[in-house]
Amino acid sequence: MTTDVKEIIGFDKFIDDLRRFQVGGSFVGTELHIMYDLVIELLGRSQDANILVAELGAYQGLTACLLGAAVKDSENGNARVVSIDNYSNPDSHRDLVVEAVSNFGLNDFVAILDQDDLEYLHSCDDDSISVLLVDSLHSYEHVKETVPFILPKMRPGGLVFVHDYQPEAEEQYATVGKAVDEWLEEHGDKTIDHGRDGRFFWFYIKEDDDE
Numbered sequence: 001m002t003t004d005v006k007e008i009i010g011f012d013k014f015i016d017d018l019r020r021f022q023v024g025g026s027f028v029g030t031e032l033h034i035m036y037d038l039v040i041e042l043l044g045r046s047q048d049a050n051i052l053v054a055e056l057g058a059y060q061g062l063t064a065c066l067l068g069a070a071v072k073d074s075e076n077g078n079a080r081v082v083s084i085d086n087y088s089n090p091d092s093h094r095d096l097v098v099e100a101v102s103n104f105g106l107n108d109f110v111a112i113l114d115q116d117d118l119e120y121l122h123s124c125d126d127d128s129i130s131v132l133l134v135d136s137l138h139s140y141e142h143v144k145e146t147v148p149f150i151l152p153k154m155r156p157g158g159l160v161f162v163h164d165y166q167p168e169a170e171e172q173y174a175t176v177g178k179a180v181d182e183w184l185e186e187h188g189d190k191t192i193d194h195g196r197d198g199r200f201f202w203f204y205i206k207e208d209d210d211e
């Protein structure tokens with residue numbers, strides 16, 4: 001976890017702007033902070049070219065802005081965010097995502113795609129994604145279908161966040177956690193590191209052969 005003063009100032013400014021622009025999204029403050037810190041840390045030490053930070057599920061733009069702010073504040077000139085949503089949720093709106101990204105001054109850092117998430121994942125090269133936020137359709141079937149495609153697409157050392165991971169919740173809220181846990185049971189021996197923070201947030205780091 002980073003404690004750099006500049007990064008904390010960057011995050012505080014982000015939270016202030018969030019309140020000012022009333023951007024909609026489902027992340028709580030702690031989750032935003034954890035994701036921001038981890039992304040900044042990863043980008044701070046990466047000298048890779050063309051660093052891809054992707055999110056599946058944009059909704060109204062909150063996490064698109066968070067990831068964009070982390071990329072901007074990291075000052076890693078090689079990183080860009082791609083924010084994917086098929087806008088199937090009646091409350092999700094591409095216009096709001098575009099407006100939020102623009103209000104945050106992040107147009108140069110975030111590309112907004114109207115696309116199905118699985119279709120997007122399939123279009124990515126293997127080992128091409130450095131940071132992936134999975135937060136689209138939360139049905140058990142959809143997450144179960146998505147999860148096997150994630151690791152092959154991640155760069156070694158890449159960071160995966162899965163939101164709404166709560167396997168111990170009532171059945172209707174446990175869908176994401178159940179699908180992820182089943183995948184972990186099958187592939188646990190290949191897991192180099194995974195962490196659970198709070199009840200809603202799970203992250204995973206793909207094994208880096210160089211380390």
Ligand SMILES: C[S@@+](CC[C@H](N)C(=O)[O-])C[C@H]1O[C@@H](n2cnc3c(N)ncnc32)[C@H](O)[C@@H]1O
Pocket residue numbers: 024025026027056057058059060061062063064084085086087088089092115116117118135136137
């Ligand atoms: C929980 S919201 C995302 C919240 C957002 N990450 C935030 O907190 O700012 C889930 C989004 O996934 C989108 N979605 C649902 N199914 C999808 C699919 N198959 N492909 C892409 N997006 C999808 C919905 O339209 C909705 O906007």
